[in-house]
């Protein structure tokens with residue numbers, strides 16, 4: 001039975017700016033994943049047709065009943081076409097995830113990548129990560145409006161990347177293990193809406209987006225050398241600029257401040273913002289434990 005797995009991602013530097021051709025840096029989070037797997041149909045009373053079951057995204061339906069507006073449906077139609085299938089399998093595709101949804105950790109791209117890999121595995125097709133990423137990118141357009149490609153690239157290749165739209169990407173080697181905390185404000189936000197707002201105010205935002213790009217450029221050697229104090233400072237600067245383009249919110253700012261006051265070297269929102277997740281960098285595991293405790297006290301949910 002075909003199976004596919006995909007990690008979450010977190011953007012260390014450059015969200016939003018990366019949509020406008022500036023560089024961005026993201027890493028996969030293999031501690032939280034989405035899995036898609038094919039199973040025999042369980043309920044024999046049900047119509048004998050392709051079925052999707054994903055309790056966590058509130059989906060348990062025969063394929064014909066699923067709205068064509070759902071990006072997942074569009075993906076499966078695309079895969080059916082690509083694989084020249086006359087019929088979809090009379091099986092259940094089970095999708096399970098530990099990635100919080102609509103929270104900046106790439107849940108949409110991870111779902112696409114896991115499903116693409118499950119189909120390729122089920123039909124024993126040869127494929128590489130670049131092909132997986134290209135298909136996932138097509139579906140990202142339904143989630144993001146005008147995606148940069150950073151999410152699908154990081155999640156498909158499953159490695160840290162330095163990414164620049166239309167220039168391609170490079171796999172980054174981290175100079176040291178990062179003691180990174182990922183935590184959720186619990187506020188869901190829709191990426192396409194936030195991306196659209198940044199676009200609407202592009203004239204006002206333009207200079208900040210360029211400055212964010214400069215930060216990502218400076219962050220690259222710091223990450224490769226493992227210079228964690230420099231990475232932390234740049235994370236703080238990046239967050240301040242994200243505030244200026246109006247993609248932060250009270251809860252994110254409070255969380256970031258709390259992490260810093262409790263010893264984080266740096267902290268920032270991650271992903272589209274206006275809620276969702278944030279990241280904090282600690283110098284060592286004992287600082288990490290203290291920062292996590294302080295974040296729990298303000299109501300944040302520790303993801304990693």
Ligand code: MEV
Nearest residue numbers: 015016147148149271272
């Ligand atoms: C969303 O995870 C990241 C954004 O930069 C959008 C994109 O890169 O497509 C906000």
